[in-house]
Amino acid sequence: MATDPAPTLIELRDVYRIYGHGEAEVRALDGVSFKITTGEFVAIMGPSGSGKSTAMNVLGCLDRPTRGHYLFNGVEVGGLDRDQRALLRRHYLGFIFQGYNLLPRTTALQNVELPLIYKGIGRAEREARALAALDRVGLAKRSHHEPSELSGGQQQRVAIARALASDPKVILADEPTGNLDTRRSEEIMELLQELNRREGLTIVMVTHEDDMAEFADRLIWMVDGQVEFDRPTRKGAA
Amino acid sequence: MLWETFKLALQAIRRNTMRSFLTVLGVVIGVAAVIAMVTIGAGSSAQVTADVETLGANRLMLSPGQNRMGPGSGSSSARPFDLSDIDKIVEQLGSIGVAVPTATDQLVAVFGNENYQTSVTGTDSGYLTLSEWELSSGRGFTDAEERGRSVCILGQTVVDELFGSVSPVGEDIRLGTLSCEVIGVLEPKGASTFGTDQDDVIIIPFRTYARRIAGTMDVPMISLMMRDGVSTDRAVNDLTALMREIRRIGASDEDDFTINTMEQLSAMLSGISSVLTGLLSAVAGVSLLVGGIGIMNIMLVSVTERTREIGIRMAVGAQSGQVLLQFLVEAIVLSSIGGLLGIILGMALGFVGANALNVPFIPDPSIILIAFAFSAAVGVVFGYFPARSAARLDPIEALRH
Numbered sequence A: 001m002a003t004d005p006a007p008t009l010i011e012l013r014d015v016y017r018i019y020g021h022g023e024a025e026v027r028a029l030d031g032v033s034f035k036i037t038t039g040e041f042v043a044i045m046g047p048s049g050s051g052k053s054t055a056m057n058v059l060g061c062l063d064r065p066t067r068g069h070y071l072f073n074g075v076e077v078g079g080l081d082r083d084q085r086a087l088l089r090r091h092y093l094g095f096i097f098q099g100y101n102l103l104p105r106t107t108a109l110q111n112v113e114l115p116l117i118y119k120g121i122g123r124a125e126r127e128a129r130a131l132a133a134l135d136r137v138g139l140a141k142r143s144h145h146e147p148s149e150l151s152g153g154q155q156q157r158v159a160i161a162r163a164l165a166s167d168p169k170v171i172l173a174d175e176p177t178g179n180l181d182t183r184r185s186e187e188i189m190e191l192l193q194e195l196n197r198r199e200g201l202t203i204v205m206v207t208h209e210d211d212m213a214e215f216a217d218r219l220i221w222m223v224d225g226q227v228e229f230d231r232p233t234r235k236g237a238a
Numbered sequence B: 001m002l003w004e005t006f007k008l009a010l011q012a013i014r015r016n017t018m019r020s021f022l023t024v025l026g027v028v029i030g031v032a033a034v035i036a037m038v039t040i041g042a043g044s045s046a047q048v049t050a051d052v053e054t055l056g057a058n059r060l061m062l063s064p065g066q067n068r069m070g071p072g073s074g075s076s077s078a079r080p081f082d083l084s085d086i087d088k089i090v091e092q093l094g095s096i097g098v099a100v101p102t103a104t105d106q107l108v109a110v111f112g113n114e115n116y117q118t119s120v121t122g123t124d125s126g127y128l129t130l131s132e133w134e135l136s137s138g139r140g141f142t143d144a145e146e147r148g149r150s151v152c153i154l155g156q157t158v159v160d161e162l163f164g165s166v167s168p169v170g171e172d173i174r175l176g177t178l179s180c181e182v183i184g185v186l187e188p189k190g191a192s193t194f195g196t197d198q199d200d201v202i203i204i205p206f207r208t209y210a211r212r213i214a215g216t217m218d219v220p221m222i223s224l225m226m227r228d229g230v231s232t233d234r235a236v237n238d239l240t241a242l243m244r245e246i247r248r249i250g251a252s253d254e255d256d257f258t259i260n261t262m263e264q265l266s267a268m269l270s271g272i273s274s275v276l277t278g279l280l281s282a283v284a285g286v287s288l289l290v291g292g293i294g295i296m297n298i299m300l301v302s303v304t305e306r307t308r309e310i311g312i313r314m315a316v317g318a319q320s321g322q323v324l325l326q327f328l329v330e331a332i333v334l335s336s337i338g339g340l341l342g343i344i345l346g347m348a349l350g351f352v353g354a355n356a357l358n359v360p361f362i363p364d365p366s367i368i369l370i371a372f373a374f375s376a377a378v379g380v381v382f383g384y385f386p387a388r389s390a391a392r393l394d395p396i397e398a399l400r401h
């Protein structure tokens, strides 16, 4: 057997996430298993309510599996308490949300600095790193604008800069282009693709647009809390 | 990190300046009330002490009967004193420098067409010494006059009422059936601690008073002055022993006279002012409590409004404790700002109040520190519950908000 050249970063092993009890029981994740290696760009797709967001919350250590194992970088997340999971997020994870989730009435720069504050990085370095992250998404010139002064696409790029600023191992993006028109969506996807290609950043992204999924290398298709198929995209296969 | 948290709190407060101000109004009013009350209270106490000192801190008053406060008040079945008692006191007690008889009545004084009711005191020239009272014109009683001549010394108020701008010295006034010559005018003293006009007085020799007004040589009260350097305790003890002997009080019997000291008077007056200060401080405390509840309320609103912000912070790695600290610090900063504003307002009110009441303005640094610490504590106590509810939010729910 050929050995895997890249190390496994994320591994879900028969993961269940069950809401409610008895009659009202909902299996948002119903025995999900997959591995993601460092440097991959994975798209998760599936009908609404199929458990994509639940899977992202588990991957993002915002939530814990009801049953099964989630190994992040070899660490069993199920065994970590709330504060330990916060530390995991702080040091290894970057989030991009559909609704951007920037702090209102706060400049782009300050928004990007936020994760660095919790990392305990001093003011001067923090500003420099936040500015560098904004530069990477092409918004260095807008660093002193507040979200209300930025377009949707720009706000999402600020959010990407915020996710990048803390040097995470993985970027988790739940429908990052859900609120954007096709052109802005493609710009965002190109940006993510570039980060993945150039810097080897691992990206896991939920989308319901085939066009967007095509920017990834691999597609995981979910239905009813289960993985229906998991295969390379056309681009990934090429 | 704490510094960041502090700056963050300031930012959050500035973002909603008007609401923040209204929120802390309760604390501002509470702290201002405490500071103003205590400052004015301290000023009043100082004023009382100063007033008592001008009365003569080394003064004693001896009156018949028991437990009476102040000059000539109440009636007593106890025996009055005798002029010979005063001679014995002065001869035998080294601790007493001056002892004079003192009797007072309300009489109408008449000069020409003017008449005016005032307080007439029968006493001797030593009275002016022990009350540290100077004359603004004329002279005091001579020894010969003290044996019963018809002379009088007027307070400034009486002069103003009867004489207007005419110089009274050398004129005759009438007190009931007594016609007496004005030989001096007292330096104005103004209002006493009790608010009475000290210049509304006529002083005549005791013997004149006894024969022509009272109709008896009984001495209703004796005013005394201790010698310099003598402790009040010693003077009181000496005087008690002598009076018991003179009045032949058996060893097992109680005193049938009372000695009032200025220390007692001063203690009583500051007692009144500290009770008042205490009451007003309780009111201020209630207002601080209300202020604290206001802060808790607005912090709870703030946590709800900022649920998504809390979710974002948690997503980027904030731990529960850090979220708790953020909201707690915000509440503390908010209430401390209220405290600072309250201190400034309280000092201003204290200054205005002290001026209006004519007492000295005495800011007390320790009460300012206490008020500040207290307002910060209000933030801790009333900020804790909202902060905890913020820290307990589920990040997923919070982000979905």
Ligand SMILES: Nc1ncnc2c1ncn2[C@@H]1O[C@H](COP(=O)(O)OP(=O)(O)O)[C@@H](O)[C@H]1O
Binding pocket: A019, A020, A026, A027, A028, A046, A047, A048, A049, A050, A051, A052, A053, A054, A055
């Ligand atoms: N907090 C929750 N409580 C109960 N049911 C939930 C909760 N969150 C999600 N679900 C349910 O889990 C299923 C999967 O939801 P979700 O992961 O959000 O789907 P997707 O993101 O694929 O649309 C849905 O049926 C949803 O109703």
Ligand SMILES: [Mg+2]
Binding pocket: A052, A053, A054
């Ligand atoms: Mg979803």
